[in-house]
Amino acid sequence: GLRNVTSIRDFSILYAAYLQLEEGVMTQLSESILDDDENEEQGEPTTNDDWDLLVVSQHDSSTNKLAEMELALARTEHLTKRRPLLLNAVKLRQNPNDVQVWLERADLQEPRQATTALEQALKSIQPTRNARTSAIVVKLVELYDTQLARDLLDRVCRQRFGNLHYDELAVCWARWIELELQHEQYEEALSLARQSVARNKSQHLWDLLFDLEESLGTVQTTKDAYNRAIETKIITVQQVLNFASFLEDKKY
DSSP states (O other): OTTTOOSHHHHHHHHHHHHHHHHHHHHHHHHHHHHHHHHHHHOOOSSHHHHHHHHHHHHHHHHHHHHHHHHHHHHHHHHHHHHHHHHHHHHHHHOTTOHHHHHHHHHTSOHHHHHHHHHHHHHHSOOOTTOOTHHHHHHHHHHSOHHHHHHHHHHHHTSOTTOOOHHHHHHHHHHHHHHHHHTTOHHHHHHHHHHHHHHOOOHHHHHHHHHHHHHHSOHHHHHHHHHHHHHTTOOOHHHHHHHHHHHHHTTO
16 A cells, blocks of 8 residues: 555555554564463463473463564564655655655665666656756766766767756756866866757856866867857857957967
């Protein structure tokens, strides 16, 4: 039932009933063990053979009940521990496109399970302007090692894995460029910035390209980047002023 309900109210009712059942089992076993102890103290067998049989019988019975009680306790603890993840699953059944709930699910799991869940989310979430699916990609980059992160960003940015919305795709390109800068792969970062603006007209990506061209490229490649932005009419007033300052600084 907990794996199939679609409302938080139904989940709360079922969870409370399940927990009450397990706690009831523990209470019953505890009382039974106490009764056995009292009976053992009051028992007065008539012969040594009777005493031996009684001791063995009571020992086996107590051992079995203690084992059952430990099992019931383990089930209760496991159920309590699983509650946040079970509740999260209810929210996802209500809205499988809720990015924030997917991110919460990742935080509730071990890294390997978290990455599996987030990869599933990228496949299943329907891309919309408000989906903010890029947050899942960014989270996966944090969880993966460097090479796996690069592979993921390549799939998302170049192969359109997850079919992210235009704005979300720009965030992923920017994250890839930042990843290469963090690892001091400056030429690769500049190359990615050039590729990104050829595929996406995000102003943030153009700003990144201009910054990298000015710091890592040549005067000519920087001029070419600004002139391309002017030709495509994507350039902003601030970028024009930045270009003018750059040209002035280089004695053009």
